[in-house]
Amino acid sequence: MPLTDSKIRATKPSPTPFKLIASHGLFLLINPGGSRLWYLKYHFDRKEYSARWIREPCRRI
Template sequence: MPLTDSKIRATKPSPTPFKLTASHGLYLLVSPGGSRLWYLKYHFDRKEYSARWIREPNRRIRSDICIKLRYLRPVNGLPG
């Protein structure tokens, strides 16, 4: 089931942080305080990394950032 804007808005914080996965390594981390941070999980040189950015971009900006991070980081040699 895809992660939609309405599902994100309806999500309530819990006592422990949890992830809402979108696609292609993109996920939203919801903290106990209610903040929501977007991360992109990717692999570089056989290691797993996570890139974090702005708090709550709209869906269009989110997908553009995901594409740029996925393709530019390995080319530029920026692991984390």
């Protein structure tokens, strides 16, 4: 099932950080304080890396 905006907003923080998996290495890390961070997991030269992509919610300019 795809990760939707309503599912992200309905998810409450827990005492430990946890991930909501989107697809193809993209996931949302939800911290105990309620902050939400997007990460992209990828492989390069046989090593696994995670790049922080953007904070949720996005602020519009």
